[in-house]
Amino acid sequence: xxxxxxxxxxxxxxxxxxxxxxxxxxxxxxxxxxxxxxxxxxxxxxxxxxxxxxxxxxxxxxxxxxxxxxxxxxxxxxxxxxxxxxxxxxxxxxxxxxxxxxxxxxxxxxxxxxxxxxxxxxxxxxxxxxxxxxxxxxxxxxxxxxxxxxxxxxxxxxxxx
Numbered sequence: 001x002x003x004x005x006x007x008x009x010x011x012x013x014x015x016x017x018x019x020x021x022x023x024x025x026x027x028x029x030x031x032x033x034x035x036x037x038x039x040x041x042x043x044x045x046x047x048x049x050x051x052x053x054x055x056x057x058x059x060x061x062x063x064x065x066x067x068x069x070x071x072x073x074x075x076x077x078x079x080x081x082x083x084x085x086x087x088x089x090x091x092x093x094x095x096x097x098x099x100x101x102x103x104x105x106x107x108x109x110x111x112x113x114x115x116x117x118x119x120x121x122x123x124x125x126x127x128x129x130x131x132x133x134x135x136x137x138x139x140x141x142x143x144x145x146x147x148x149x150x151x152x153x154x155x156x157x158x159x160x161x
Contacts, residue, residue, distance in 0.1 A: 002027075004084040004115070005077045007034040007069075011043040012149045013054050014131055016123035020088040023117050025061050032080055033058065033066040034073070044132055044156065057146040074109035084113045090124045 006021055010033070024031045033054050037047045045053070047068050054066040069076045077085060085105065087098050095116075102114035118124070126144050135141050135153040138160035142150055 001029040002084075003030045003032065003080065003082045004028045004086050005032050005034050005073070005080060005082045006086040007036060007073050007076075008088075009036050009038060009041055009043060009128070010050050010054055011041070011045055011128050012131060012145055012153065013050070013057050014123070014126050014128060014145050014149075015143075016088065016090065016119045016126040018057060018146065019119040019123050020086065020117045021058065021064060022061065023119075024086045024115075025063055027115075028084070029063060031061075031064045031086070032082070033064065034069045034076060035066060036073075037068055037070040045152065049152065053146075053149050053152055056148040072108065074105050074112055077112050078109055082112060084115050087114060087116050089116045089118050090127070 004024055004027075006024055008017065010017060021031060021033065035047060035050050035054060043050070051066055051068055058064045058066065073085065087102070089095060089098060098116060105112065105114055131141050131144050132153075135157045138157070141153065145153070
C-alpha cells in the first residue's frame, strides 16, 4: 500500500488544505493527515478540536484518516510506514521554507520522499492565518473553510451586530 503523510497545524483546516489533500488522495492508497501538536505556534484551536474538524471535513474521502502527532515528522512517517510527505505550495514565497524542510527531512530519512502539491488557483492566497484574521474581524470566511470550521470559528469569534 502506498501511504503518505500530509502534515500541518491545520489551525484551522481550509479549503486549500482540502484541495491539496484530495489531490494526494488520488495519488496514494492512503493519506494520513498528521496534525502537529505545536503549542509554540500559539494555535487558536486545541489539537483535539483541530483533529475533530479535519475528520469531519474529510469524512467523504474513504482513503484518508487523521491523527495527532508531535516530535519529528520523519520519525512519525517512518512509524506509519509512509513512503512520502505531502506539502502544499501556495506561492513562490512558500517554496524556500518548504524546500529547506524537505532537504532536512531527506537528510534525516532518505527513504521518505517529499512531494509538493499546488492547490487550485482559487486557494493560492488562502492561509489559516488570514482566515482567522477575517473571522476575528467579523468577515465572511465561507469561501475559505468547510461549514464545520465556520461553526467552530463563530464559537470563538461570535458574529458582530
